Amino acid sequence: MAITSAGKTTGNMYTSDETDWIRKLMLSKTMTKITTHYTNYINGHFSDVTTPFNLENEFSNLSSGLLEWRKNSKNYSTYEMVRASIITSLELLQQSLNQYMDMITATGKLSAAQTKADILDDATALEEYIQKLNDTSELNVFPEVTVSAPLFSMKPEYVYYIQRHGFPIGGVFDSVYLASILHDIEQGILQ
Structure with a gap:
């Protein structure tokens, strides 16, 4: 299979334009951050990964970043398969952090x-x-217990997510849905 003079492919091969987009995605700031998190996780530097995911809402930020790289799957099928694999691996990292x-x-x-x-x-x-x-x-049969817990608040994107899609199985939010909700919030569609 080869690339035609118009830049289209015949059969299973992808276009040179797809190759360029895959290269751009892999060199993007979003992908650099994801790769850094993978490297830290693999090397056992769990706190370097858990801190931004817990405190800086890193999962939502990276999901939004990957959504911005979305292309038409009809014209960019291979590129979209690569992007979808990255999204899945990001969700796996989030689940791994939950288990950790x-x-x-x-x-x-x-x-x-x-x-x-x-x-x-x-x-x-x-x-x-x-x-x-x-x-x-004093002999107390039951010890005195003082419970103090911080006030729980949920970020709006997670509230909208649960309203639209229900609570995610396993506690891992779908990054595409979450990024879409964040986009709607930024555009003023959701408040």
């Missing part, structure tokens, strides 16, 4: 439970623990 944060939470809970369980294996520590309980002037 779940693991960190579970590890903390396990450590706290292990510390409490170790008291049962050490007779001296168990005696000290019981003595502390006996020494308290």
